[in-house]
Amino acid sequence: MKMEKRKKREEEKEKEEHELDLSGMSLSSFPNTSLNLACITKLDLSNNNLQSIPESIIARMLNLVVLDLHSNQLHVLPNSIGCLLKLKVLNVSSNMLESLPKMIENCRALVELDANFNKLTNLPEAIGFELTKLEKLSVNSNKLIFLPFSTSHLTGLQHLDVHLNCLRSLPDDLENLINLKTLNISQNFHFLHSLPYSIGLLTSLTELNISYNSISTLPNSFACLTNLTKFMAEGNPLVCPPMEVVIKGVDEVRDYMNAKMSEGxxxxxxxxxxxxxxxxxxxxxxxxxxxxxxxxxxxxxxxxxxxxxxxxxxxxxxxxxxxxxxxxxxxxxxxxxxxxxxxxxxx
Structure with missing residues (x-):
């Protein structure tokens, strides 16, 4: 029993040494530390006043798996973030970022990317070609006008949240997102007028939110969303299907669009x-x-x-x-x- 307790304490101590929590300390710069940065697997710098992260600091954290930078004053991310080949979770939400560095495409182990509440106007063009393991992409509350074409190549993506942006359209080849389960494109208001026909080929989709846009017609392919269980469309000038059909539920909408598909x-x-x-x-x-x-x-x-x-x-x-x-x-x-x-x- 004593040996087991001792082993457990050693494991907990080792884990603590590999996790560096500096959140909520009102930091304006990265503090000096004697720790071996190469051993750190999780770094939490959230809820501070950081305006930048030194390139040299990030470049030395070669074993970093989780990086939390949310709720700071960051205007840019260091290019050395591309050195984090083991990084799986990156949270940079609630900052002042206008773009993400192109080098982020080197973080090919990335599973979750959260960049909500920034000032992003675009995403790296090749993000979908490189981040093939990405499962969750959250970029709501930004100023995105388009998603890069490569987004449709994120075949492992399960959750995509792009609500509260300025999206004019979605990529055409959405059918490649074979694992996508939830899609939130609500609150793009008067910018978003239509959905691509390929949205009906998202075979794994279970939840779709298109609320508060300017969409008047759903594509006929909507009838093919057989796994969809939750559909929100309020705040749109829908005429096909009319709102009296939408409020009856997703099954009624599917039936209506199926009839439209077979029309003629x-x-x-x-x-x-x-x-x-x-x-x-x-x-x-x-x-x-x-x-x-x-x-x-x-x-x-x-x-x-x-x-x-x-x-x-x-x-x-x-x-x-x-x-x-x-x-x-x-x-x-x-x-x-x-x-x-x-x-x-x-x-």
């Missing part, structure tokens, strides 16, 4: 059912069909090539346009391009 097609016949255009105008049908195909191709649901196995035909968007005048092609393509077929579980 109807199932007729008995045993051998066929899908035919719901309008008698062939010109209107061709135009709707081409538009619907373009949206699906754009979002990566398929590569734009479809094969009719019975007749041995390879049908592409170009082939469709050449044969728009054919009597048999519209009916055949209508069946192939039906949302029921393209988005079915089997396909």
């Amino acid at each position: 097609f109807k199932v007729v016949g008995g045993k051998g059912k066929k899908i035919r255009p719901s309008t008698s105008s062939s010109t209107t049908t061709t135009r709707r069909k081409g538009s619907w195909l373009k949206k699906v191709v754009r979002c990566g649901a398929f590569d734009g090539r479809m094969v009719n196995m019975n007749e041995g035909l390879l049908i592409t968007p170009e082939h469709e346009m050449k044969n728009a005048s054919s009597k048999s092609t519209p009916a055949r393509l209508a069946a192939l391009l039906s949302p029921l077929r393209v988005f079915s579980p089997k396909s």
Whole structure:
């Protein structure tokens, strides 16, 4: 028993030596210390008055795993932060940062990045290509106009919070965020008018908050968010779906958007059912069909090539346009391009 207690005390002492807590001490500069900085795994400098962090200090903390700098007066982060190859958690919220150093892309072990309540106008362009282990990205309450294109390559990302910014749009290829569970893009107010079609391909999404923007129409692909359980959309001028549908719950919204997705097609016949255009105008049908195909191709649901196995035909968007005048092609393509077929579980 004595040996176990002694071992436990030694482990606790060793842990304390590896954690440096200097929070809430009204520090305006990093204090002199005799500690071996290379041994520190957690550094807490939160709730101080720091305006800068010395490059040399950070560069020596090669084993740092957690760095907490929130609630200071920092205007910049040292470039030497790129030396922290073991860093997993970085909290720089509630400072005065206008940008993050490009060298942060070297912190490839980073799992959580919190940069809320700053003055950020952009994020490093390659952040999504380099921080492949990132699971949580919180950059709310900043001045972001766009998210970098590389954001859509954060395949491990589970939580993305960009509310209270000035976002004009979201990246197009959101379907690559295969593990994203929560997405908060609320309170971008009059800046954000639409959502990309690919938002409906976020297969793991369980919570979506688009409140207080200027969104009037949801993309039809919303019907594909089968795991979504929580949806908030108040404060938008929504007409599709109307707010009376939204307040009934996410299931009602899905049903409404599913009907919109299937609009223009109807199932007729008995045993051998066929899908035919719901309008008698062939010109209107061709135009709707081409538009619907373009949206699906754009979002990566398929590569734009479809094969009719019975007749041995390879049908592409170009082939469709050449044969728009054919009597048999519209009916055949209508069946192939039906949302029921393209988005079915089997396909």
